[in-house]
Amino acid sequence: xxxxxxDSVVTIKYTIHDLSGELLDQNEEGLTYLHGGYGGIFxxxxxxxxxxxxxxxxDILLESQDAFGVQDKNLILIKSENDLDISxxxxxxxxxxxxxxxxxxxLFRVIEIEGERVILDGNHPFAGLGIKFQxxxxxxxxxxSEEIDxxxxxxxxxx
Numbered sequence: 001x002x003x004x005x006x007d008s009v010v011t012i013k014y015t016i017h018d019l020s021g022e023l024l025d026q027n028e029e030g031l032t033y034l035h036g037g038y039g040g041i042f043x044x045x046x047x048x049x050x051x052x053x054x055x056x057x058x059d060i061l062l063e064s065q066d067a068f069g070v071q072d073k074n075l076i077l078i079k080s081e082n083d084l085d086i087s088x089x090x091x092x093x094x095x096x097x098x099x100x101x102x103x104x105x106x107l108f109r110v111i112e113i114e115g116e117r118v119i120l121d122g123n124h125p126f127a128g129l130g131i132k133f134q135x136x137x138x139x140x141x142x143x144x145s146e147e148i149d150x151x152x153x154x155x156x157x158x159x
Contacts, residue, residue, distance in 0.1 A: 003053050006036035007143045009153045010049065014135035024126055030138055038151045042067060045133055052137055060133045067133070068126040075122035077108060082116065089118055
């Protein structure tokens with residue numbers, strides 16, 4: 001397979017910078033995803049990669065809503081230290097909190113501690129940021145029927 005089409009398994013190397021140029025993330029080993037609307041990569045990046053070939057590079061600017069999402073103020077919680085089942089609370093620590101109504105658990109980062117009061121943020125750390133996504137296509141192959149059935153690439157696939 002020489003170009004990216006629906007149901008291709010694609011591996012890219014990428015870097016992500018914020019709009020001021022600060023490096024936020026990079027993956028030099030390669031991110032592998034199933035191409036074709038399966039949710040393995042930002043939709044606008046996937047759209048830009050469609051019909052590209054090995055060695056091609058992309059430089060894409062994404063608004064926050066097209067990348068890690070906008071900041072959701074409803075995902076900022078203030079809890080008492082006593083309400084959290086954590087042995088040691090510190091800024092930057094990630095905690096899991098169960099939603100009482102649904103029983104669903106969500107991850108929150110401790111962003112501030114004021115005495116007994118702990119402020120938690122359930123947004124992605126890069127939510128609210130526009131980003132510059134740079135990538136290079138390093139491999140393309142046809143997906144197996146099993147990968148298509150489950151909707152993601154098998155990272156242990158051996159050709």
